[in-house]
Amino acid sequence: MSTVPRTRTRPLQGASTVKTLNCPNCGGTIALRAAGTTVSLVCEHCGSTLDATQPELRVIVEANRALHRPLIPLGSRGELDGVTWEVTGYLERTDGEEPWSEYLLFNPYEGYAFLIDDGDRFSLGRLLDRVPGWDDNALSVGGQVFEPTWPTYEARVTFVVGEFYWRVKVGERVQVTDYAAPNLMLSAEENGAERSWTRSKLLARGTAEAAFRIPARQASWDSTPRADEPSPYRRNLREALVIAALAAAVLLFLGITAPSNRLVLTRQIDVPFDEKSHNVVIGPVDLPSARQSVHVRARVDTLNNSWLDIDYSLVERRTQQSYAGYATAERYSGRDSDGAWSEGDNDPGVRFSSIPRGTYDLVIDGAAHRWVDPKAAPAGFTPIFGSADLPPQDMVPVTVEVRRGGGTGGLLFLFLVLIAAWPLILWFKHAHHEARRRGWPQSDDEDGDE
């Protein structure tokens, strides 16, 4: 991400800037690509470090070893961010645990840049020509805020070849502190003499590979994300939240404007105890809509230690089409060592779904039963369950209420849950990515302070 105007961006022309020399140690032919700015040159044949500021290439460190070739050969050219870069140097570094590679790129109009390869992704780094500003606990460069990442670590050079604008050698150590922003990393490198700032941009997968014509790398989905790697779910999550909000608003509007339930009829019937079944027909139940739900409720206020089985049949008068349903009203109470207790639903309801238009009768089959405590005490003792003081009932009065329509609340809730499912999945994935991305270890000092 260069701030240099495009008018200054010109590609390299031919190979006229390359100067061919012989290594004074091994005699191999070496190329000096950035003559005038190169300070140190490492022979790609024998590994000797040469002083490029001297015309005769004085040997600084003599070596006689075969060098392995970098993935991107020295002298390769490729276009990144609209600038044609030439690879002049290559070095490998490690923090003691993870190795990575850095290619030194050169363009006579743009200067130097670093192509950093962590083995999975490439980043393009440029040296900053200004000191970042502090903003609370973060750094700021050109309005972009960088958060602190892991503690300062030591980076050591383990391999070097090519030409550099500083005297680099194997074993060179610097203290590195990284700060991250989405797609960007700000690194401070310090040795005893100076501190330099590099801002690197995470390149899209395949960009560097295409620019330098090397095999493209496949994404590894189970690898830990980099500190500067933005969540791939963020965009989809934002879009899904907007869509979900719109859909939920439409659903709520439909739910609010849906017609509420209407009372069709109310009847009171009496169901005798200990009869196998007591049959009652009530009606008419007029259902005017093409299809509607019907809710039948039976309220039995006088139930005591007894239950009532109720079977319903909603029968259309003309076609005799029948729809069945059932409910059980029950109520039990008593007293034990913990005090008084009661349980059971004496107001059960049943909902019939999608009943067609017509005039119906509601056929009710009721059967009332007394509950007998199997551990009941003999006469004269206080019973554990129930109350012996209540007079025995012969009939159970039941209030039957029939309503049509309504009952869409559960359906509305179900659809809202279905709509929320995808944004929730994306949010979990996004949060998981961010937790792994920010999961850098804390230093002992920080732990101690906290």
Added chain:
Amino acid sequence: MSRSSIFYALICLGLIALYASAARNGYSPFAQAGARPFFFYGSRGPTHK
């Protein structure tokens, strides 16, 4: 808009249409109507211990 978002928007449209149709026809997946199963007949009593 990403492909997955377009797909999700289409699913949301389908869900809205499904809800509107269900509400209009008085359909509910939570309706309890139906014949009483045979094992629902028999003795009942409190579960209190």
